[in-house]
Amino acid sequence: MTLSPSPLEETSEARATASPLTRIGEARWILLTALLAAGSAVFAYQVPVTAAVAAMAALTFAAAFVPRRSASRRVKFNAQREVRRMWPGTGMKVTVDALPTPCFVADGRGIIRYVNTQAQTLYSGVKPGSPLSFFLRAPSLLEAFDRVCATGGTERINWTERVPTETWYEAHIAPIYMPGSDARDRPHGLPDFILVVIQDLTENRRLERTRTDFVANASHELRTPLASLTGFIETIQGAAKNDPEAQDRFLSIMLDQARRMRRLIDDILSLSRIELKAHVRPENKLDLTDIVRHTSDALSPLAAEMKVEIRMDMPEKPVEVKGDRDELIQVAENLVENALKYGGSGKYVDLSLAEQRGADGGRLWVLSVRDYGEGIPREHLPRLTERFYRVDTDSSRAMKGTGLGLAIVKHIVTRHRGRLDIESEPGEGATFKVTLPAIQEPADVSGPSTA
Structure with a gap:
């Protein structure tokens, strides 16, 4: 330059x-x-x-x-x-490049003198010599920049951008005075440089919102059975104190409510345990066929009660993946149980395992659970894996659902580096597909054969 x-x-x-x-x-x-x-x-x-x-x-x-x-x-x-005062030295550039967040070095007039790689990735077209306001257009940030230039202090500000998606940012703005520089040599007494560091807070804000919603929903779900238990206990102690028939009826309802609370607490604890080790990928080798057969056998009494037939289509060879056996059993049981409860009107639930090739040529196994019930309206599909989200609240509670089953499935599948897909049309049932990477054989290292 x-x-x-x-x-x-x-x-x-x-x-x-x-x-x-x-x-x-x-x-x-x-x-x-x-x-x-x-x-x-x-x-x-x-x-x-x-x-x-x-x-x-x-x-x-x-x-x-x-x-x-x-x-x-x-x-x-x-x-x-x-x-040297007008342009950053090599030492400053190396330091800014080492920071993991987007950084801008500007002079007191708001002209960019240097940007690190992260800033160039986030803001396309940014380059030294351009005004900072061309790329950072948040009014609160530009006002804070002016205050730093005028007072020589530091500023920390937050702002939200709505387009193309809602994102949250934080900026730390601080003056830089070069060693040995004289304030009399600076135009209008401005600092030699201004450092602007941008931090993306979107993920943290979304996690915070998720936690808040989770606590609120969990409190609400627990409050209902607790209110029922309290009311029935007071009734048994009062008006029904000498009515054995009413006591038996109320105690039966109280037992159902206590079991509902236990299921809810178990699911909350299970979800918390999965989240704690979400970053640790399971390394145990296991056969998905055994897990699917175990699930079918375990839920056969419920299928008989619902008058639904479970049909299976399993490959003859072993379906080997790396995973946690208990967690994958939980995935299969949650999906099959949902199919029996909410799609049982179709009288059949199909379980199948099929092999696929990924975009990179790697082998994948797809576990499909399909029912032939009423199906799920398309507008509900993107939110099915949210915690406590229900398509029909009354139906879910009548089926003794906690609203956490699919959220648990999603977290387990994510931990196994897999994917959960949901397909449904009203009147045609629903299909839940869990895709997991297969254990790669030596011949798979170079990808699929071209012969």
């Missing part, structure tokens, strides 16, 4: 190209002093006039033509310091 010469550099060049008469004029007081000294020497010490004239001539020649090296070096040093 080409830089225009600073005022100090222009002064240095002007002095280097000044005429002899101009230089003699600048040194006039030195020459006048030397002339008086020469005159005194002639009259007081009888120094020959020719010698005095020769000395004055030599001194005048030196003033007119010999460069002033000390002044030139000082001007050059000042010019270099001015350039």
Whole structure:
């Protein structure tokens, strides 16, 4: 990048190209002093006039033509310091590049002097020499930038952007004063540089909102059975104190409510345990066929009660994946139980395992659970895995659902580096597909065969 010469550099060049008469004029007081000294020497010490004239001539020649090296070096040093103040040095650039967040280094006028790689990735087209306001257009951020320039303090501000999606950002703005710089050399007293660090808070805000919603929903779900238990206990202690028939009926309802609370607490604890180890991928080798058959056998009494037939389509060879057996059994049981409860009107639930190839050529296993019930309206599909989300609240509670089953399934599948897909059309049932990476055999390392 080409830089225009600073005022100090222009002064240095002007002095280097000044005429002899101009230089003699600048040194006039030195020459006048030397002339008086020469005159005194002639009259007081009888120094020959020719010698005095020769000395004055030599001194005048030196003033007119010999460069002033000390002044030139000082001007050059000042010019270099001015350039360093205008553009960040290598040390500052290396430091900014090492930061994991987008960073801008601007001067006091709001002109970008350097940006790190993260900022270039987030803000396309950003480059040194452009105004900061071209890329960071939040009014609160620009106002904070002006305050830092004026006061020399630091600022921390937050703002939200709505387009294309809702995102939250935080900016830390601080002045930078270069070592050895003089406030008198800065235009209008501005800092040498302003550092702007951008932090994306979107994920943290969404997690915070999720936790808040979860606590509110869990409290609401627990409050209902607790209110029922309290009411029935008070009734048994009061009006139904001597009514054995009413007591038996109320105790049966109380038992159902207590079981509902236990299921809810178990699901909350299960979800919490899964979240704690979400970043740890399971490494145990297991066969999905055994898990599906185990699930079918475990839920056969419920299927018989609902008058639904479970049909299975399993491959003959082992379906090997890396996973946690208990968690994958929980996935299969939740999906099959939902199919039996909410799609049992179709009289059949199909379980199948099929092999697929991923986009990178790797082998995948897909577990499909399909029912032939009423189906799910399309507008509900994106939210089915949200905690406590129900398509029909009354139906879900009547089926003793907690509203956490599919949320647990999603978290387990994510931990196994898999994917959960839901397909449904009203009147045509619903299909839940869990895709898990297969254990790659040596022949799979180079991808699928082209033969």
